[in-house]
Amino acid sequence: MRPIPASWLTLRREADHRAREHSLPLLDALVEHVGHRESVELIDIGAGTGSNQAWLAPRLPFEQVWTLLDHDAALIGETTSAEGHPRVLETRRIVAGIGELDGLIPEGSSPVVTCSAVLDLLTRAQAGQLARVVADRRLPALFSLTVTGDVALGPADPRDRTVAEAFNAHQRREGLLGPDAVGVVTDLLREAGCRVVTRATDWSLGPEQAPLIEKYLRDRADVVVEHDAAAEPEASSWLAARLELLARGGLSLTVAHTDILSLPAAAPAVPAAEAAGNAAPAADRAPDPGPGPEPDPGPEPDTAGR
Numbered sequence: 087m088r089p090i091p092a093s094w095l096t097l098r099r100e101a102d103h104r105a106r107e108h109s110l111p112l113l114d115a116l117v118e119h120v121g122h123r124e125s126v127e128l129i130d131i132g133a134g135t136g137s138n139q140a141w142l143a144p145r146l147p148f149e150q151v152w153t154l155l156d157h158d159a160a161l162i163g164e165t166t167s168a169e170g171h172p173r174v175l176e177t178r179r180i181v182a183g184i185g186e187l188d189g190l191i192p193e194g195s196s197p198v199v200t201c202s203a204v205l206d207l208l209t210r211a212q213a214g215q216l217a218r219v220v221a222d223r224r225l226p227a228l229f230s231l232t233v234t235g236d237v238a239l240g241p242a243d244p245r246d247r248t249v250a251e252a253f254n255a256h257q258r259r260e261g262l263l264g265p266d267a268v269g270v271v272t273d274l275l276r277e278a279g280c281r282v283v284t285r286a287t288d289w290s291l292g293p294e295q296a297p298l299i300e301k302y303l304r305d306r307a308d309v310v311v312e313h314d315a316a317a318e319p320e321a322s323s324w325l326a327a328r329l330e331l332l333a334r335g336g337l338s339l340t341v342a343h344t345d346i347l348s349l350p351a352a353a354p355a356v357p358a359a360e361a362a363g364n365a366a367p368a369a370d371r372a373p374d375p376g377p378g379p380e381p382d383p384g385p386e387p388d389t390a391g392r
């Protein structure tokens with residue numbers, strides 16, 4: 087897979103952080119689940135240059151020990167960490183792929199697993215590994231800012247749709263989840279018994295974010311041509327028209343994202359006799375109540391028009 091440039095992560099950070107304000111109810115539910123612990127371990131998968139930690143650390147009301155994990159040594163070496171924050175006790179950096187996650191979590195520890203802008207870059211097998219670790223080890227997880235493939239430019243252009251189709255097809259190359267990531271990961275977690283809720287965390291960009299929009303559009307056109315060289319004339323004319331409108335302050339861009347909170351199924355009820363050390367025979371035990379109620383993330387945001 088092509089490396090992600092650090093400059094791109096820097097450019098998008100502010101828009102990412104603003105979008106995440108829409109999913110604060112998920113953060114509240116996570117904090118309530120974690121409860122009062124002296125300090126909490128967090129593992130940030132695909133940490134890149136540390137944007138996820140930078141957003142989360144000041145918003146978590148407990149002391150934190152972070153592990154930033156990325157398979158790209160260059161990116162993780164450039165982390166602008168939240169180490170200076172008084173509640174961040176320690177930040178470790180590990181160069182590793184998602185497949186190594188299970189082995190990195192010591193027996194008996196219960197870290198929060200988190201990532202931002204990563205799930206669409208995984209294969210189905212990697213998503214399965216991630217969901218298994220989270221479900222089997224009963225870990226809370228917050229997966230932020232996964233693209234859904236829905237992108238709206240205002241005003242619309244008839245070519246937006248062809249560009250979007252080619253772009254999304256490219257994001258699914260070589261078995262990557264691309265725009266299917268939210269559906270695949272939430273299904274895997276729910277099938278494994280986790281309680282899952284989601285919130286929309288869209289980028290809503292206007293003329294004030296012109297440099298980010300320009301980079302986004304240029305990359306989009308490049309990807310379309312990489313996907314299908316024959317699309318070059320249409321991609322070029324589309325890009326030129328869109329950049330001209332942007333230069334005149336007349337273009338807006340919405341890029342849909344979803345945040346996912348996954349909490350472990352409620353612990354099985356322990357019959358009183360068993361709790362007192364007088365276990366009943368298996369056949370007499372209360373049935374497993376199955377997954378508990380969904381965590382309450384507050385009222386659903388307005389996702390009309392997606």
Ligand SMILES: C[S@@+](CC[C@H](N)C(=O)[O-])C[C@H]1O[C@@H](n2cnc3c(N)ncnc32)[C@H](O)[C@@H]1O
Pocket residue numbers: 090095131132133134135136137138155156157158161182183184185201202203204207208212
């Ligand atoms: C779009 S960047 C997001 C970086 C950062 N989380 C952020 O929000 O700015 C995706 C990151 O995931 C990393 N990544 C992708 N697939 C990975 C994998 N299988 N294992 C570990 N890291 C991975 C990439 O190296 C990159 O740093």
